[in-house]
Amino acid sequence: MPQNRISIFDTTLRDGEQSPGCSMDLREKVRMAEKLEELGVDIIEAGFPIASEGDFAAVRAIALQCREVRVAALCRTAEQDVSRAAEALSRAVHPRIHTFCATSDIHLEHKLKKTRAEVIEMTRMAVSRAYSYAEDVEFSAEDATRSDIDYLCEVLDVAVDAGASILNVPDTVGYTTPPEMACLVQQVRERVVRDRDVLVSVHCHNDLGLAVANTLAAIEAGARQVECTINGIGERAGNASLEEIVMALHVRADRLPFTTGIDTTQLYPASQLLSSIVGFDVQPNKAIVGRNAFAHEAGIHQHGVINNPLCYEIMTPESVGVPANSLVLGKHSGRHALSLRYMELGYDVSASELDAAYRKFTDLADKKKRIYDQDLISLLSTAACAAA
């Protein structure tokens, strides 16, 4: 891969699914995974197989369905964790085993109840076991940003010697700041990676609202994989938002000369699909995919945008896949407008599916003032089920 290419590791179906109210069933996870593959992510973290039968089945099903993209499964360091992840991935074309262990003293003392020496041994065992199943092994040092740097580097060094080719330094509790994150990545590169063929990755949580800023700082310092989620869903305040990272790189290519494999026109459709699956929308003012992200209310702004959108828009709605037409769909809208909107959202709807969706649409329009794109996507899946 070229030096400036950033791998997008999507963890919507693992870390994202861990957030309250975001659980998905098998069918929904596979549907979302197909969309992520279409979006162009490099790695889909499909689940945590030892955690439940459902997670195991989802990883297996996604590995069977998504043949182009790399599919990752998460595991702790215990022997049965690693083998369960390997088993779930056994049919994947491009499997990755992602094993992790905490490295901060606070986690060692209060959660793992292990000494530093024991964690080093656990890391060595887990990574070499993972490497016996798959060539592609990622090691994450949980709570890396609150770990003692000398010890962190020691653990990461052991992971590389045991076979890990991706070293992830998560900001598990969303505590760090951009300059600190940059410094951490730089130290890991200088002290652990050196001239070895190992990728540095970051995984930032958003507890202080800094997840995307920290991720971008890490990229500038040499991280070449970033872990993120659609709509920024994830534990607590969430993970770094995929769409925000990708569009920051895209719009500010002058300052951030990095590329990704993402088809940016699929960002809004992916966001809408996720909202329809989990059943709640992103906040209206959410960057890139919120419903107000391209809305201009003040007269002076409207005037400027009408003359030239560049006055107040740094990217076009079309570039992120927001449908260009501004037809408001409501109880008086017809089949034609509905069919057009489905086309713009990337859905190829048959005549019978459209009929069924339209009936549901008019029922919904009687009850709801505004119908959003995510409602239309939900209608389509329920209508398709009813039609089938």
Ligand code: KIV
């Ligand atoms: O936040 C975190 O540290 C994680 C790891 C398992 C990568 O989710």
Ligand code: ZN
């Ligand atoms: Zn996380």
